[in-house]
Amino acid sequence: MVEFGIEFVPSEPYWKTLFYAIQAEKRGFNYLWITDHFNNRNVYVTLTAAALHTERIKLGPGVTNPYLINPVITAQAVASLNEMAPSRVILGIGAGDKTTLRSTGLEMQKPLTAVKECVEIVRRMVSEKSVTFEGEVFKTSDAKFFFKPKMRIPVYVGAQGPKMLELAGNIGDGVLINAGHPKDVDYAVGLVKKGVGQVGKRLTDVDVAAYTSFSVHEDLKKAAEAAVPVVAYVAAGSPDVVLQRHGINQEKARKIGEALKAGKWGEAFGSVSSEMIEAFSVCGTPEMCIERINDLLKSGISQFVVGSPIGPNVRKSIDLISERIIPEFTR
Amino acid sequence: MDYHRIVKMIPVEKREKLSTKLTDFILKSKNADKMPSSLAKTLLHHWQQGPLTNDAGLAVILEVAVTLESDKTLNLLGEELQLSDVVTAIRAE
Numbered sequence: 001m002v003e004f005g006i007e008f009v010p011s012e013p014y015w016k017t018l019f020y021a022i023q024a025e026k027r028g029f030n031y032l033w034i035t036d037h038f039n040n041r042n043v044y045v046t047l048t049a050a051a052l053h054t055e056r057i058k059l060g061p062g063v064t065n066p067y068l069i070n071p072v073i074t075a076q077a078v079a080s081l082n083e084m085a086p087s088r089v090i091l092g093i094g095a096g097d098k099t100t101l102r103s104t105g106l107e108m109q110k111p112l113t114a115v116k117e118c119v120e121i122v123r124r125m126v127s128e129k130s131v132t133f134e135g136e137v138f139k140t141s142d143a144k145f146f147f148k149p150k151m152r153i154p155v156y157v158g159a160q161g162p163k164m165l166e167l168a169g170n171i172g173d174g175v176l177i178n179a180g181h182p183k184d185v186d187y188a189v190g191l192v193k194k195g196v197g198q199v200g201k202r203l204t205d206v207d208v209a210a211y212t213s214f215s216v217h218e219d220l221k222k223a224a225e226a227a228v229p230v231v232a233y234v235a236a237g238s239p240d241v242v243l244q245r246h247g248i249n250q251e252k253a254r255k256i257g258e259a260l261k262a263g264k265w266g267e268a269f270g271s272v273s274s275e276m277i278e279a280f281s282v283c284g285t286p287e288m289c290i291e292r293i294n295d296l297l298k299s300g301i302s303q304f305v306v307g308s309p310i311g312p313n314v315r316k317s318i319d320l321i322s323e324r325i326i327p328e329f330t331r
Numbered sequence: 332m333d334y335h336r337i338v339k340m341i342p343v344e345k346r347e348k349l350s351t352k353l354t355d356f357i358l359k360s361k362n363a364d365k366m367p368s369s370l371a372k373t374l375l376h377h378w379q380q381g382p383l384t385n386d387a388g389l390a391v392i393l394e395v396a397v398t399l400e401s402d403k404t405l406n407l408l409g410e411e412l413q414l415s416d417v418v419t420a421i422r423a424e
Contacts, residue, residue, distance in 0.1 A: 019375065
């Protein structure tokens with residue numbers, strides 16, 4: 001059975017994000033993921049408020065990165081959060097994105113090693129008395145908390161590239177696959193399988209989540225309009241191999257990227273084609289979304305994450321997902 | 332302003348529609364940054380506890396809506412829902 005997660009970008013005042021988070025819990029979602037970008041509201045402040053206003057839903061950053069937030073601080077944050085939401089805290093870790101890191105003066109050095117070491121440090125910090133770690137990227141020397149977290153935190157590795165997907169299967173309790181099209185998810189799950197096989201695990205030992213850009217509305221046109229801005233960014237940031245997989249013109253994607261960079265939103269969004277929406281989002285009427293989720297289930301996913309924009313009216317879309325989509329998978 | 336007293340003037344059959352419309356007003360409001368922090372906490376508390384259609388929930392959503400989207404809210408109450416007595420009560424406070 002597939003579980004449903006929902007992602008929020010804390011770009012609006014905290015009470016709006018919290019309003020939707022409470023609604024998501026009431027409406028049967030199992031996981032709440034909050035994105036971590038320094039440009040928006042702080043992820044742990046948002047999660048703290050969410051922990052205090054919810055009772056059941058699992059919650060965590062989706063995803064944080066080891067460069068901006070040192071692993072011991074990530075461990076401290078999730079351990080503290082766990083006091084407010086015992087056994088509900090989850091942790092998504094990825095390499096981050098180069099552009100955002102550069103704007104803070106950081107370089108994405110050895111992303112695979114950094115993520116691997118970060119996961120180990122976090123796990124040890126929340127379970128051991130003291131951690132001394134000699135890695136290639138991170139080092140700790142008798143690092144310890146003055147409180148006892150005594151927890152085991154499910155760590156999800158956010159992955160898109162082949163090596164990171166393999167690593168995610170290898171070390172993760174879960175993997176967040178940044179894609180919503182069966183072609184991409186099939187490809188990704190194959191690599192996750194390879195990763196789990198290397199350490200004697202089965203795919204079912206890992207929670208495989210499709211972390212999608214999602215937009216639902218009764219009217220397909222309205223759903224698509226809402227998806228366009230997010231799809232523009234995804235298309236512009238997609239590697240050539242992914243564009244080729246979907247038969248998308250690379251030059252067109254590059255031009256969207258240039259328009260976005262120049263702040264020419266009309267030009268960028270106007271260049272998003274229906275093929276791009278199909279490739280980079282799960283978008284449409286409830287029936288169309290159900291069909292797509294069924295296709296993704298065949299690839300082996302166990303969690304479906306409804307990510308931005310969710311729909312033209314987030315409140316109505318959460319209700320629509322709850323009333324029309326989730327029941328199709330929980331009967 | 333005593334919104335608990337004012338919501339008692341709203342007929343039961345109009346509460347759900349009113350609550351839904353006011354919720355959309357506040358969630359789509361461009362004045363979200365004008366939300367007083369104490370009112371935000373009250374709103375989230377009531378939303379977590381139950382629907383925003385009971386007396387306590389409707390009182391807080393109405394107060395938020397009047398704070399963030401006064402004109403739209405009064406127009407909805409007076410024109411669409413024909414609750415002119417409620418509009419008068421809000422204006423009188």
